[in-house]
Amino acid sequence: MANTLSQPQQWLAMPExxxxxxxxxxxxxxxxxxxxxxxxxxxxxxxxxxxxxxTPPYFVPMLGHTIxxxxxxxxxLRSLRSRFGQNPVRLLVxxxxxxxxxxxxxxxxxxxSREVNGKAMAIKSISAFGYKGEDLKLLDADNSGxxxxxNPGFEDWPPEKRFWFTNYRAMHGLLQxxxxxxxxxxxxxxxxxxxxxxGVGFDEWTxxxxxxxxxxxxxxxxxxxxxxxxxxxxxxxxxxxNFWKFDSSLPTIFKKVPRWLAPSAHAARDRVLGxxxxxxxxxxxxxxxxxxxxxxxxxxxxYGAKLMRVRQQIFRKIGQRKEAGPAAELGLIWATNSNxxxxxxxxxxxxxxxxxxxxRAVAEIDEAFQGNTAMAAxxxxxxxxxxxxxxxxxxxxxxxxxxxxxxxADGYRIGRWGFKKSDILVTSSWAGHRxxxxxxxxRILPDGTDEYxxxxxxxxxxxxxxxxxxxxxxxxxxxAIYRTEKKAVRTHEDDKRATVVTAGTSGHSFPYGGGIKxxxxxxxxxxxxxxxxxMLLRMYDIELVDPVAASKVGLNMHFFPxxxxxxxxxxxxxxxxxKL
Numbered sequence: 001m002a003n004t005l006s007q008p009q010q011w012l013a014m015p016e017x018x019x020x021x022x023x024x025x026x027x028x029x030x031x032x033x034x035x036x037x038x039x040x041x042x043x044x045x046x047x048x049x050x051x052x053x054x055t056p057p058y059f060v061p062m063l064g065h066t067i068x069x070x071x072x073x074x075x076x077l078r079s080l081r082s083r084f085g086q087n088p089v090r091l092l093v094x095x096x097x098x099x100x101x102x103x104x105x106x107x108x109x110x111x112x113s114r115e116v117n118g119k120a121m122a123i124k125s126i127s128a129f130g131y132k133g134e135d136l137k138l139l140d141a142d143n144s145g146x147x148x149x150x151n152p153g154f155e156d157w158p159p160e161k162r163f164w165f166t167n168y169r170a171m172h173g174l175l176q177x178x179x180x181x182x183x184x185x186x187x188x189x190x191x192x193x194x195x196x197x198x199g200v201g202f203d204e205w206t207x208x209x210x211x212x213x214x215x216x217x218x219x220x221x222x223x224x225x226x227x228x229x230x231x232x233x234x235x236x237x238x239x240x241x242n243f244w245k246f247d248s249s250l251p252t253i254f255k256k257v258p259r260w261l262a263p264s265a266h267a268a269r270d271r272v273l274g275x276x277x278x279x280x281x282x283x284x285x286x287x288x289x290x291x292x293x294x295x296x297x298x299x300x301x302x303y304g305a306k307l308m309r310v311r312q313q314i315f316r317k318i319g320q321r322k323e324a325g326p327a328a329e330l331g332l333i334w335a336t337n338s339n340x341x342x343x344x345x346x347x348x349x350x351x352x353x354x355x356x357x358x359x360r361a362v363a364e365i366d367e368a369f370q371g372n373t374a375m376a377a378x379x380x381x382x383x384x385x386x387x388x389x390x391x392x393x394x395x396x397x398x399x400x401x402x403x404x405x406x407x408x409a410d411g412y413r414i415g416r417w418g419f420k421k422s423d424i425l426v427t428s429s430w431a432g433h434r435x436x437x438x439x440x441x442x443r444i445l446p447d448g449t450d451e452y453x454x455x456x457x458x459x460x461x462x463x464x465x466x467x468x469x470x471x472x473x474x475x476x477x478x479x480a481i482y483r484t485e486k487k488a489v490r491t492h493e494d495d496k497r498a499t500v501v502t503a504g505t506s507g508h509s510f511p512y513g514g515g516i517k518x519x520x521x522x523x524x525x526x527x528x529x530x531x532x533x534x535m536l537l538r539m540y541d542i543e544l545v546d547p548v549a550a551s552k553v554g555l556n557m558h559f560f561p562x563x564x565x566x567x568x569x570x571x572x573x574x575x576x577x578x579k580l
Contacts, residue, residue, distance in 0.1 A: 034061045051418030053088040053099055056080070064092025070255060073561050074400070077428050081435075088417055088425075094256075098424050101414075103432030104507045109414050110405055110425060111506075111514030116412065117145060118517050119164065120424055121404035128254045129334070130273050130327035135320050139163055142318075146517070151408055160317040167314055171520035174307040182298040183226045183305050184527050188374045191222035191532065195539050205574040207545065211348065212567050216244065216341045219532050223336055228279055229304035235282045236275035246272040247338050251562055269330075276326035276333070283308075339401075339563040340525045343394045344532035349571060350390065350457045351537065352544050353551065356489050357459055358537075360386055363492040365534045377538075378531040386495040387530055389462040392473075392502060392509070394529070396439075397457045399511035400430035400561045430561060432508040439508070440475050444482045460490070463498040472501050511564075538578070545572035 038057040045054035058064045068076040069091060080089050081102055088106065091098045101110055110116065123140055131139070144150040144157040146168040174180075195218060200206045208214050220240050224232050233239060249265035259266040287294070287302045287309075294300055295309065303309045308329075315328060351361045364387060368380040381387045405425045412419045419425065432438075434454045440461060442451030452458035464472040470481045487494075502509070512519035519525075536542070544550045549572075556568040 032059075035059045049416070051413070051416060053090045053417060054084075055090040055092070056083075058092065063094075066093050069093045069098075073428075074430060074557065077431050078434070081431055088414075096424055098426045099419065101425050101427045103427065103429075103435065103510075106414055107427055107432070107510065107514070108507045110427070111510070111518075113405075113412075114147065114516065115408050116405040116425070117408055118403075118405055118513075119143070120406050121402075122164075124254075126327065126331055128250065129330040130269055131324060132327075135324035135327075138318060138320060145408070161319075163314065163318045166317075167311070168520075170307060170310045170314065174305070174310060175520050176523050179298045179306050180523055183524060184378070184531075185375050186299055187222050187226035187524075187528060188378055188531060188535075190225045191218060191535055192374055194218045194221055195535055200540065200575055200577050202577045202579055205543075205576050207572065207574050209572050210570040211573045212342070212345045212571065215345050215348070215532065215536070216337075216566075219341045219344065219528065220244075220337050223340070223528060224333070225304070226299075227305050227333070227336055228308060229283065230301040231282060232279050232304070235278045239272065239275040239279075242268065242271040242275055243333070243337070247334065248558075250334070250338075251559060254562060273326040273330060276329050280312075280325045280329070284312075335519075335521060336524070339399070340528050341532070342564040342566040343398050344529045345567065346394045346398050346457060347390050347529065347533040348536060348542075349550065349553070349567075350394070350459055351533070352542060352573070353547065354459075360490065360492045360495055361390070361459075362537055364495065365538050367492075368534070369538060374531075374535070378527060378534065381530050381534050382527060385463060385498050385500055386459065386492075387534065388500045389498075390459050390533075391526060391530055392462040392500075393458060395511040395564075396433045396461070396509055398555060398564045399433065400428070400565060401511065401513075401563050402561050403427050403429065403510070403513045405517075427510075428561060429510050432510065435508055438475060440470070440473055442482070443470060443484075443486055444479065460498075462500055462502065463495070464501045465490075465494060465498045471498075474501075474504055538580075540575040541578050542573050542575050545574055 035057055038055065042054050042057045045052060056065065060067070065076075070093065077100065080100055084102070086102050086104055086106065088102065089100045091100055101107060123136070126139070127136060142157065142161060142163050144154040144162045144165060146164050148165070150157055150162070150165075175183075198206075217240060220243065221233065224239070245268040249262070249268040252262045252265040253269060257265065283303045287300075289295060296306075298306050303312070311328070311332075312325075315325065320328070351358050364384050365377075365381065368377040368384060372380065403426070407419050407421050407423060407425075410420045412421075412423075436450075436454045439454050441453050442458065445451055452461065460471065462473045468487070470476075470484060470486070476482075506514065512522045512525075549569075553567045553569045553571055555565040557565065559565050
């Protein structure tokens with residue numbers, strides 16, 4: 001009788017399996033053990049009343065949550081919100097331990113606090129813009145804070161070396177009031193000249209293949225001349241092209257991808273830094289610092305806005321090397337353009353998708369211009385009902401940014417949760433802007449779906465109409481309200497009777513951050529967005545070439561979470577001059 005092997009003996013007789021299984025176990029053991037250990041710690045923290053937020057389990061030692069947070073941020077943060085609700089969560093991302101703070105009440109508490117600072121993110125940002133070496137160490141050493149009174153332990157820090165305070169004071173002081181008016185006036189002047197100077201006729205339609213491309217070129221030129229003076233494009237004619245190539249590369253640089261793995265991204269930054277150096281060298285050579293009238297004026301053609309001159313004085317006082325100047329200004333230039341121009345585009349596209357909305361928007365714009373200069377009209381539009389609602393909606397729809405804070409000292413608390421000075425508290429505007437349990441999404445349609453889901457742009461979201469209980473930005477608790485009949489078509493007169501409502505939304509809508517550290521450039525940004533869209537619709541009749549194709553253009557998530565997201569495709573339009 002032939003010898004037969006039992007099943008275990010047959011398995012052991014297979015040399016490939018007998019070797020492969022132990023090898024697989026050995027390879028997987030670190031990951032399985034890591035997951036088991038982190039799961040144990042997670043459940044221990046989750047069901048305790050301690051002050052430390054729970055850390056979700058992970059498989060990969062050292063990397064922790066880096067991959068989902070860094071490469072699928074939106075979905076990962078939404079999953080955290082779904083699992084943890086209003087509780088903060090600790091995450092291991094790269095070499096940092098981050099605490100994700102959910103939107104809502106906790107965000108408002110965090111933003112109002114004077115016991116936290118944004119320095120950690122500021123250092124990471126200026127590093128991405130090219131700040132390095134001794135100049136970076138100079139700023140990193142200043143822990144005196146942004147308030148007039150230095151932080152404890154830094155009372156003796158030299159006043160002229162207090163970069164964060166002096167820069168904060170300059171940014172907030174010179175981006176409002178008379179200096180802001182001068183910047184806006186120059187922006188309107190330059191933008192009007194570019195829009196009018198396209199050679200477009202009154203009778204013939206001219207096709208523009210890329211609406212966003214046209215807007216970002218025109219708005220960038222106008223904003224840069226308002227900020228940096230009349231000669232910036234004379235000395236750096238390729239700055240616009242180089243800037244937008246850098247803007248596309250910034251997510252790669254922010255993720256710390258080294259130069260040898262992303263040479264084109266780093267080369268794009270080098271080119272735009274070279275352009276800014278040309279501007280600064282020209283201004284330094286031609287500006288007369290001994291002319292007190294020029295030094296104190298709000299705008300002059302060489303440096304441009306007073307802010308640019310004041311910042312040069314600040315950098316010199318703290319001992320910054322001249323070579324660091326371009327990197328210092330790149331951050332300001334990027335914030336002035338990259339976050340503003342896409343938002344203006346979404347407003348224009350939203351208007352063009354609806355003929356009735358376009359008629360209302362144009363009526364509001366034309367009314368603002370009656371008997372007014374372009375500057376006065378722009379100021380009026382910044383308080384006009386429909387324009388303001390569309391401004392807030394474009395920010396809600398398109399802005400996805402991380403706001404970062406760190407406690408000034410150990411023992412900082414939000415409710416039951418305690419944090420150390422070394423903790424990095426992170427919040428996402430995107431999660432708040434997309435919270436479908438909070439935002440009004442319009443009527444409930446016959447098929448049970450929402451009329452205007454949170455991932456769509458809705459011009460009226462921030463308007464409350466006196467005769468419509470289902471209007472206003474915040475979802476009301478009674479769903480029956482959203483099954484009522486809606487007026488078929490709203491008019492410009494309806495919009496004039498409406499109220500712009502933002503009260504109660506601050507925990508869910510914070511595109512500029514919040515609290516005392518809110519973005520200082522928000523007033524210029526608001527005027528640039530509204531005027532950028534309005535001037536275009538004032539000057540031209542505009543039609544979508546292919547409305548169906550335009551409706552499929554969405555947000556380019558490559559840029560998430562670094563500010564306002566541009567479109568992921570081109571939108572073709574035809575334009576002709578309006579007969580005013």
